[in-house]
Amino acid sequence: MFRKLVSTIAASHIGFLRRYCIRTNTAKSKASNPAKCRALGQPTSETHPHLINPDEVTPLITKTEYQHRRCQLIESIMQKAIKTSEYQKNHLVIVSGASKQYMSDKIPYFFRQNTDFLYLTGCQEPDCCLVISIDESSNEPCSILFTRDKDDHAELWDGPRTHPEDVKSFFGMDRGLPMSEFEGYLRSYGRAFRDLNLWYDFVTPSQKNIHTSVCNFMSDLSNKKWENPRSLIHKLRLYKSPAEIALMQKASDITAAAFVETMSCSRPNIGENQLFAKIDYECRMRGAEFLAYPPVVAGGNRANIIHYINNNQLVEDGEMVLMDAGCEYHGYASDVTRTWPVNGKFTSQQREIYEVVYCVQEELIDLCNKCPTLDALFESMCYLLGKRLQEIGLISIQPSNTYLMKAAYQLCPHHVSHYLGMDIHDTPSINRNIKIEPGMVITVEPGIYISNNNKSLPKSYHGIGIRIEDDILITVNGPVVLSRKCPKHPDEIEKIASENQS
Incomplete structure (x- = not known):
């Protein structure tokens, strides 16, 4: 039943998006007649x-x-x-x-x-x-x-x-x-x-x-x-219809545009509350009813607090801000995370860690072609993060994959994915050990968190917390990144974040 529905999703949701943009004259004519309203x-x-x-x-x-x-x-x-x-x-x-x-x-x-x-x-x-x-x-x-x-x-x-x-x-x-x-x-x-x-x-x-x-x-x-x-x-609810996909695509587009505007207004010593207000405003101005959840707007070392939502500190020159935010659009949510330097330029250590997370996320999205379970995707994240960190010398060389995964888990203690839909953590009664299938929407969100209290890594990396998260639609033709309009390549990030620097 579901397979027949989702086999045409990739083409069908485009038509629903067109319908969103072109409202019928019939509805307008009815609205002009008070007796029918x-x-x-x-x-x-x-x-x-x-x-x-x-x-x-x-x-x-x-x-x-x-x-x-x-x-x-x-x-x-x-x-x-x-x-x-x-x-x-x-x-x-x-x-x-x-x-x-x-x-x-x-x-x-x-x-x-x-x-x-x-x-x-x-x-x-x-x-x-x-x-x-x-x-x-x-x-x-x-x-x-x-x-x-x-x-x-x-x-x-x-x-x-x-x-x-x-x-x-x-x-x-x-x-x-x-x-x-x-x-x-x-x-x-x-x-x-x-x-x-x-x-x-x-x-x-x-x-x-x-x-x-x-x-x-x-x-x-x-x-x-x-x-x-x-x-x-x-x-x-796990399998999204073409109409639901169109709504989620719109939610992701709104969130992406709001992120760009928020990044571009960044500057040293900006308040986390100001960035919160900006993302909220930009989402609402584009048609979203409200933010889908209290956003994380974490500057500097606070990015290492996974669910930091106080959003009441200043982000200083040389620090990054990690923002986890998304809007709700007519009952459907988006969930995106980006990390960027508020002065528009990564330090060498920040960029090095950012590129590790960026490359691992790209590999994980590609792995969705094989329709793994979310738990298997998490295991892949741990292995890939460990391998990349080993390549740049932050994890000692060991022949054991188990060692790599455990070392990476110390630096990314959260799961890499959850189901997404009407709720942010959608369909919570569905286990993460089933294989993903066409019609499902998931997140892919690897991260690396190096707090100031980390004694195993050099101090030059302390205070770096980075997560990159996108919303992924699974189709018969492979994964589709719904949040693709939200820039994440480090060069794009620096260009946008440096636009309005004084």
Whole structure:
């Protein structure tokens, strides 16, 4: 099923990018007629024709694609159920959306949807829930989207909501119901089907009220079986559709352009917070909603703190800055790391280490042609880093590959890759010991970190921390670097970083 889809990815995602650039006149004409512009709880082609085409639920992703995803989940559930010894004919799938979180009193944090729920529905509103019933009494599964109840007062303050009567036409669901009927629906279903298999994530619940209701529902059932659908959803999310690839390509392009602008504004004694603000601004100005994660903006020796996010120091003359940043574009993330000298010129030691990381990353990307596991790619990174460091005399000559890998691991203690998609560390239930396949998107991010406390290497290398990270789409024709527009050759880096030096 997936192989047929991804065999045409390389050609198909180009067409989706073209569609992004050319919005239809139909959507614009609808927007010009106020009578047809019924506002829902999220952007539509009528209210936001500059973002969404007719029949799209979210930018580039159609109602049909979301329906197909739900069908794939149902197929996966039935295949897994048939393989079990206690096969149940009745199944109830519950995937809840996220709730608003508040920083104080009535001041909310920026809302971000539960990505499993978003993947299956396209619904961007808080406090909603997807229920799919599969039972022996009906010929077809039934998808129900529970949305927030009508509340004129709340909508006055927070904006319009999608009401149950809008669910079928906009989201392509079979039914829409208000959240106030959720518990009653569960009780009614439990009375009708005493023998059922519940598919619900009890481990990482995303909505408190839903979780309480589901727990009560389970306690009332005499013959019950529970499964977590999370891994099945992640297996679907692992393979990106042409529309998803187009969105991720756009996210990578935005991030690349923002990096260039940020590098070019560098200068000695610039604040890490200023570089943070610059990358954030440039991403948003190009259409990204926000940064996909708190960025690392680490000057000098702070680059050796892998997850440094304080970003409150000055980067001095002669130091490099390591920036790990990416934007989120309509639900899909980019993840890029670049390291550059703020004065526009590498020292000889900085350039020497940079070229080691650069060459190793190029070799690792080429290895993706062989579709290794991510764990195998990590082992290759350790060996290649060790070999290169040995060649420049920073690791003593030893005949053992194991020695090389252990020595390199001391200088790069993190994994070289993770899956990428709607989340930065995407589909976390998928192990890194499976072979990568066409349709997957991964990162490749080798690094070398030599802190001031390193006693085994010369002091002239102390304080150097370098990582180079790119986003890689796996295709039948080999790896495609989605973040290819972000310069990384040391000559390019120096040219850009020195543009505005006084």
